Amino acid sequence: MAVAARSSPPVVFLMGPPGSGKGTQVAALEREFGFEGIDTGALLRALSKEDSSVGRRVKALMDTGRFAPSPLVAELVTGRVRRFLREGKAVALEGSPRTLHEAEVLLSGLRADGMNRVLVVFLDVPKAQTVQRIMERWVCEGCQRSTMLSADAPEGCADCGGKLVRRADDTPEVAEKRWEEYTFRTLPVIRFFERQGLVVRVESHRSISEVTHRVHTAVRQRLGL
Numbered sequence: 045m046a047v048a049a050r051s052s053p054p055v056v057f058l059m060g061p062p063g064s065g066k067g068t069q070v071a072a073l074e075r076e077f078g079f080e081g082i083d084t085g086a087l088l089r090a091l092s093k094e095d096s097s098v099g100r101r102v103k104a105l106m107d108t109g110r111f112a113p114s115p116l117v118a119e120l121v122t123g124r125v126r127r128f129l130r131e132g133k134a135v136a137l138e139g140s141p142r143t144l145h146e147a148e149v150l151l152s153g154l155r156a157d158g159m160n161r162v163l164v165v166f167l168d169v170p171k172a173q174t175v176q177r178i179m180e181r182w183v184c185e186g187c188q189r190s191t192m193l194s195a196d197a198p199e200g201c202a203d204c205g206g207k208l209v210r211r212a213d214d215t216p217e218v219a220e221k222r223w224e225e226y227t228f229r230t231l232p233v234i235r236f237f238e239r240q241g242l243v244v245r246v247e248s249h250r251s252i253s254e255v256t257h258r259v260h261t262a263v264r265q266r267l268g269l
């Protein structure tokens with residue numbers, strides 16, 4: 045990797061179907077390498093609680109399992125990523141980019157800032173397993189972090205001790221719609237990144253510790269961490 049590329053902080057995009065463990069891997073990157081994690085879904089859910097016309101639009105779309113409008117997401121996420129990178133922080137991002145438009149806005153924004161240490165980790169999981177995982181997902185009311193639990197009486201959040209709740213949009217019907225959106229909108233984005241040589245594919249039907257190990261190995265090799 046070139047010297048100029050080495051000097052900018054790295055960006056890792058965690059991509060894959062809903063329920064592929066993107067949030068888990070962002071948290072692991074935060075712990076292992078000190079990445080700043082950005083969860084697009086949590087950003088949007090926070091926005092959907094705002095009493096504003098944008099907030100209501102996002103809420104209506106999210107309640108029906110549809111992603112928030114792309115220009116809005118792209119603007120929100122790009123701003124957040126560029127701010128961290130300018131502060132010299134490594135960024136691990138989940139839930140975005142989900143469309144080619146977002147991908148283009150993000151990449152051109154990064155390049156404008158001279159940020160070219162980009163790695164896309166594709167967490168590849170079969171459909172049946174993602175639906176099962178979504179039904180086992182709990183989210184912390186405090187820090188919005190999600191946790192996989194098959195037990196029905198979860199204890200508090202491992203990070204902040206907050207109360208764990210089920211997300212209203214984690215239903216089989218919404219999971220099906222999210223999978224369709226993923227297939228038709230996100231998969232082409234992953235192919236786009238693949239053509240640029242930015243993608244490492246990790247089979248994520250394996251145990252969490254095994255997937256984590258593979259992701260960290262890729263991050264060390266490709267980003268020199």
Ligand SMILES: [Zn+2]
Nearest residue numbers: 184187201204
């Ligand atoms: Zn928490």
